[in-house]
Amino acid sequence: MPPSCFFPACAARRRVLQRAGTLALAGLLSPALRAKPSALANGPRSLWITRPQAQESVRAVYWAEARLQAEGYAALRHIYRDVQAGRQHPIALGLLDLNFALQSAVHALLGPRPMVLFSGFRTAATNARVGGTEPSIHATGQADDYIYEGLSLADNFRLARYFQVGGLGLYPERGSLHKDVGALRTWITRGRAH
Numbered sequence: 521m522p523p524s525c526f527f528p529a530c531a532a533r534r535r536v537l538q539r540a541g542t543l544a545l546a547g548l549l550s551p552a553l554r555a556k557p558s559a560l561a562n563g564p565r566s567l568w569i570t571r572p573q574a575q576e577s578v579r580a581v582y583w584a585e586a587r588l589q590a591e592g593y594a595a596l597r598h599i600y601r602d603v604q605a606g607r608q609h610p611i612a613l614g615l616l617d618l619n620f621a622l623q624s625a626v627h628a629l630l631g632p633r634p635m636v637l638f639s640g641f642r643t644a645a646t647n648a649r650v651g652g653t654e655p656s657i658h659a660t661g662q663a664d665d666y667i668y669e670g671l672s673l674a675d676n677f678r679l680a681r682y683f684q685v686g687g688l689g690l691y692p693e694r695g696s697l698h699k700d701v702g703a704l705r706t707w708i709t710r711g712r713a714h
Contacts, residue, residue: 562586565620567596568634574603577634582616600640600664604649609641612662614685614701621683622668630670638696639665657687663700665691673697681706 565583570576578599580592596616601608623635642650642658657663668676677690680699689698690708 565617566592567616567619567623568632569596569599569619569637570634571599571603571637573638574599583613588613599637600661602641602643602646604646605643607641607643609659609661611640612660612701615662615664615699618683618685618699618701619664622679625679625683626668626671630668633668633670636667636669637664638667638694657700657702662702663687663698665694665696665698667696 564581564585566579566581568577568579576599578595580595581589582592582596583589593611597608597611600611619635626633626635639650639658640663641661642652642656644654644656644659647654647656647658652658667673668679671679673690673692673695676697677688680688680697684699684704684706686702686704687698687700688706690706691697692708
């Protein structure tokens, strides 16, 4: 089980769930697609994630009845593992909630589709191998690299920017984004793949 809060993820979780109630993203989501914050904040929270590198997909409820759901959380922790090292790490609830808000918006816009996860938790060795920065927030279970198919890279970035609570990186040459629940910052990087 994860710690109940990763700092600054507690505040980030609250901000994400509050923003999830106002999905009026100019040029991307219409006002008709707005959802009530209370429904998103209090109802069950689930994620649908695919991991091409591992040829895996998971649909899991990680939060329901005002508590973490152990089985769903374990399934998400597994798909977020460092595939190269074969190691798992607790995944921040703030990151899962951020994914839930993004996925709710994508589902409202385009219909159900999974988040395509390229990188979640990374050990120091894997992080060095892929050219990641040190220290890496991936090592703390607070970051991922991903994309939603069916949205252009620019629209993926606009949506992520709307919900941004921490770091947001754009990787045009790989066709993916990085998001995390750490310090607020934004960057564009060209270079190595995941």
